[in-house]
Amino acid sequence: MRPNQVAGLALLALAAVGYYLTTTFPAVPEMLSQNVPPTFFPRLVLGALALSALALLVPARGEPARPDPIRAEILVTAALLVVFVWLMPRFGMLATASLVAIVLPIYWGERRKLVVGGLAVGLPLALYLIFVLALGMRLPRGYGW
Amino acid sequence: MPDIAIAFALLSDPWIVSWIVFGTLGGVVVGALPGLSSSMAVALLLPFSLYLEPIPAMALLSALYCAGTFGGSITAILINAPGAPPAAATAFDGYPMAVTGQAGRALGIAAVASSCGGIFSVVVLVVAAPLLASVAYGFGPPEYFALALFGLSMLSAIGGSSPLKNLIGGWLGLLIATIGIDLTTGVERFTFGVAELYDGVDFVPVLIGLFAITEALNQAGKLAAPLETIRLSATRLPTLDDFKRVRATILRSSVIGTFIGILPAEGSTMAAMVGYNEAKRWSKEPERFGHGAIEGVAGPEAANNAATGGAMVPTLALGIPGSATAAVIMGGLQVHGLRPGPFLFEEQPTLLYAIFLSMLVANVLFLFVGLAGAKVFARISLVPKALLWPTVFVLSVIGAYGVNGSMVDVWIMLLAGLVGFVLKRNGFGPAPIIMGIVLGGLVERSLAQSMILFDQRWTGFLGRPVALGFFALALVSLAAPLLRRTRG
DSSP states (O other), X not given: OOHHXXXXXXXXXXXXXXXXXXXXXXXXXXXXXXXXXXXXXXXXHHHHHHHHHHHHHSOOTTOOOOOOOOOHHHHHHHHHHHHHHHHHHHHOHHHHHHHHHHHHHHXXXXXXXXHHHHHHHHHHXXXXXXXXXXXXXXXXXXXXX | OOHHHHHHHHHTSHHHHHHHHHHHHHHHHHHHSTTOOHHHHHHHHHHHHTTSOHHHHHHHHHHHHHHHHHHHHHHHHHHSOOSSGGGHHXXXXXXXXXXXXXXXXXXXXXXXXXXXXXXXXXXXXXXXXXXXXXXXXXXXXXXXXXXXXXXXXXXXXXXXSOHHHHHHHHHHHHHHHTOEEOTTTOOEESOTTOGGGTTOOOHHHHHHIIIIIHHHHHHHTTTTOOOOOOOTTOXXXXXXXXXXXXXXXXXXXXXXXXXXXXXXXXXXXXXXXHHHHHHHHHXXXXXXXTSOOTHHHHHHHHHHHHHHHHHHHHHHHHSOOSSHHHHHHHXXXXXXXXXXXXXXXXXXXXXHHHHHHHHHHHHHHHHHHHHHHHHHHHHHTTSOHHHHHHHHHHHHHHHHHHHHTXXXXXXXXXXXXXXXXHHHHTTOOHHHHHHHHHHHHHHHHHHHHHHHHTTTOGGGGGGOHHHHHHHHHHHHHHHHHHHHHHHO
């Protein structure tokens, strides 16, 4: 299947799911909605999306070639980002930032221990000085703080 | 005291000047770093600008926008890696010049052309924006709906590979903008019971995700890519003869860039490409292009910086973003509680003049910064990706979290980044989605008001000539890619 066909079908599915969800919106008296119900605009956009997705299914000249498979480094990086965000409210944002500054550079190939160590200490320190002390931001501190 | 005089007085305040200088230096650095664009930098700084008063905040973001567009040319010329998409055309001739020992000459021309283009467009902005705003005072909901639709239709004319995909990106943005409680009826839409979504999806986390996280993942796939570098000893600056040779190119590209910038949704990248093509078309020696023609540097650089001022014209006067970065700046105005559009000229004239002057100062400042510090900035661009992108990720998290102090926003940012990456691999860029989100509220509100006004009859639009004019323009811009394909 062509990449545009896959994208078109995925968008059609999204439009269908979106339309179904609009049917679950509670009914509103016409007086209140002034004849413009809450489903009106979302359905209009979903219709435009569905029509555009159908157009994407039609073969066209100069279509993009199938992209290369996603590299393992990207998938692992994405997974690491998810884990970091999950850890933030648990470990605290500054401690997690330090962890990010160690794990990601090493995974991305940085082998200079002093550089990685400097970033692991310097990054949370800079964040603390700028955002917590100077700007007065309240960052998640994690459990037990 | 006239508003412009107050704005001048404000800009003599060292506090505000320091933010403009910071924005300019930061913009050049960010622009010079491959992968980091001015859109991303403005998006990342937007949550932190909330800690500033509106005038220094907008001065900072405007300066960052102007300088970031220029910064991309430094790495385009020195290491053949455009710091940002608008500088891609600059590399065509800038890098061959650098390879043949003319790096200083290319950088000098780029700085002067960028500065001239930027200053020209700010002058146009100062004159055109109030005029456009005064016309827009008379617009009602039908005209605004038609105008916003025209802005969205221009997405199909963006110089990307697929007009249809740009349009789909716009629809997706509009769909995201419908999430939350419908203001007319109080009905929850697509919130799935998540209380943080009742007020809608805050667009700041979405745009940080789409720009920063998407690019971080993109860079993860290029870890092994070698970076071509040249020795930076070639610092011969441009001569007076060089400037004489490119002055017509700079002027032409400044006009082209400003005009393209004014068109809704069309930004610096398209301006640079057209500026380059026109420089080549008007040249007496077009065969030199691609091999180190000095006009090949001046053309795109004047055009891409001219597009910055141009893009701010519809953004400020109509509330319709002229480019992706202008959309982010417009979002900045909104989060500061300001209403972009004609009423801004009545309600906040001092702020507007402060924005104009900040852009002017930034365009002058980066000329000196660019000429004096090009070597330093080029070295910054060699910061290892393995250190740069983890830092960007942490700043993105703090930026998303800082808007409402909510981890839900951080998850939204991450989700936007992951989805944005998949979309980008399939040819859907982030800019149309951002445009859709930013324009979503205006489109829905003005359409609903129009339908109430016309008693549910779409034919009501037929009695509004200005709206009909915008619909006609929208049709033309939708048909333009088809016509281009037919002619091609």
